[in-house]
Amino acid sequence: MFNTTTINRFQQLETPFYYYDLNVLRKTLETCSNAATQYGFHVHYAMKANFNPKVLDMIQSYGFGADCVSGNEVKAAIEHGFGKEKIVFAGVGKSDKEINLALDADIFCFNAESVQELVIINDLAKAKNKIANIAIRINPNVDAHTHHFITTGLEENKFGINTWQLPDVADALRKCSNLQFLGIHFHIGSQITDMEVYKSLCIRINEIQDWFENHGFKVKVLNTGGGLGVDYHNPDTNSIADFESYFKVFKKFLNVKPDQEVHFELGRALVAQSAALISRVLYVKNGLKTNFLVLDAGMTELIRPMLYQAYHQIENLSRDSEVGSRKSEVGSQDLTQDSELKTSDLKYDVVGPICESTDCFRKDVELPQSYRGDLIAIRTTGAYGEVMVSGYNLRDRVGSVYSE
Numbered sequence: 115m116f117n118t119t120t121i122n123r124f125q126q127l128e129t130p131f132y133y134y135d136l137n138v139l140r141k142t143l144e145t146c147s148n149a150a151t152q153y154g155f156h157v158h159y160a161m162k163a164n165f166n167p168k169v170l171d172m173i174q175s176y177g178f179g180a181d182c183v184s185g186n187e188v189k190a191a192i193e194h195g196f197g198k199e200k201i202v203f204a205g206v207g208k209s210d211k212e213i214n215l216a217l218d219a220d221i222f223c224f225n226a227e228s229v230q231e232l233v234i235i236n237d238l239a240k241a242k243n244k245i246a247n248i249a250i251r252i253n254p255n256v257d258a259h260t261h262h263f264i265t266t267g268l269e270e271n272k273f274g275i276n277t278w279q280l281p282d283v284a285d286a287l288r289k290c291s292n293l294q295f296l297g298i299h300f301h302i303g304s305q306i307t308d309m310e311v312y313k314s315l316c317i318r319i320n321e322i323q324d325w326f327e328n329h330g331f332k333v334k335v336l337n338t339g340g341g342l343g344v345d346y347h348n349p350d351t352n353s354i355a356d357f358e359s360y361f362k363v364f365k366k367f368l369n370v371k372p373d374q375e376v377h378f379e380l381g382r383a384l385v386a387q388s389a390a391l392i393s394r395v396l397y398v399k400n401g402l403k404t405n406f407l408v409l410d411a412g413m414t415e416l417i418r419p420m421l422y423q424a425y426h427q428i429e430n431l432s433r434d435s436e437v438g439s440r441k442s443e444v445g446s447q448d449l450t451q452d453s454e455l456k457t458s459d460l461k462y463d464v465v466g467p468i469c470e471s472t473d474c475f476r477k478d479v480e481l482p483q484s485y486r487g488d489l490i491a492i493r494t495t496g497a498y499g500e501v502m503v504s505g506y507n508l509r510d511r512v513g514s515v516y517s518e
């Protein structure tokens with residue numbers, strides 16, 4: 115991701131910033147698109163993972179649809195050229211304003227998350243003399259086996275509708291004349307790398323679609339959601355998510371009828387590896403047992419480690435990388451010391467400048483001896499990174515830099 119030219123370029127720039135490697139993004143989109151197309155699968159990009167304009171434009175150019183979770187995301191999808199027939203709108207708390215916006219835009223489908231919401235969408239559609247397409251988001255009660263903060267498919271969860279509520283859903287759908295039932299929707303969690311989890315999901319989807327068909331509802335769309343994980347530990351050697359195995363599981367285990375469409379909503383897997391957060395060391399502080407690297411980026415620029423205890427690889431671009439694979443020509447330290455780096459590798463708590471003790475990217479990070487001014491890369495931050503930036507402490511808005 116970084117060669118000497120790139121690192122030299124970084125030296126001229128104000129930090130912190132997100133660095134987007136558009137080649138990595140392109141390769142990822144191409145791989146995903148090819149893997150999905152061979153089975154006739156449709157992929158909607160889950161825009162909440164990253165709505166950087168350049169990223170959106172590129173994803174749109176590969177023909178992906180958009181999975182939105184707010185009215186503004188629907189608006190952005192349209193502005194960036196995603197066809198309205200490829201826009202879906204999910205979310206447990208869609209406001210009337212957002213529903214109206216999506217109705218006016220004639221989006222492809224609302225993924226409805228409660229019976230109450232069905233009634234409201236119906237009322238608002240009726241007022242506009244429109245028919246709203248509906249997919250029902252169902253909790254399949256499949257455990258994604260990821261961190262409990264990012265698991266969404268279990269019954270005790272604010273998202274979706276539980277299977278024991280399906281008779282009420284069927285009643286509501288029959289009564290609501292301005293709703294058109296299209297299909298069923300699932301999203302069981304995020305950062306899933308165990309394909310067995312998706313196999314379990316397929317088996318549940320097959321049962322649930324049978325339930326709908328048996329109750330007189332034609333299921334045209336099977337939307338399996340997203341959640342495919344990426345390799346946060348090996349961003350260079352394993353930079354593309356395993357789209358091939360992922361789609362193969364659905365091909366093998368999902369009962370797809372001839373006139374049905376299968377939809378996916380991938381976020382993280384499409385964008386995570388294409389960005390790194392680049393920051394500078396402000397101070398090196400020695401505690402009693404701990405060395406602190408104080409960066410000029412913190413939880414206001416990247417909150418995943420603090421919010422979900424997420425792991426990100428951290429590299430010192432000015433000395434040597436954490437994996438020891440690169441040596442750069444930059445930095446104020448005499449490079450003749452490089453031969454000693456192996457023995458002088460230190461452990462640092464890598465922290466940000468924000469006035470919160472939780473503002474720590476990771477503890478005990480092994481890095482070459484580091485100095486004020488060193489460039490630090492926090493890898494695999496293309497998903498749920500820049501989009502979660504906050505203005506806490508009245509911080510400057512983090513920059514974006516592109517490989518081209």
Ligand SMILES: *Cc1c(COP(=O)(O)O)cnc(C)c1O
Binds near residue numbers: 160303
């Ligand atoms: C967040 C979300 C996704 C995307 O999840 P990833 O883990 O980024 O793939 C898909 N569908 C819905 C409904 C979501 O909320």
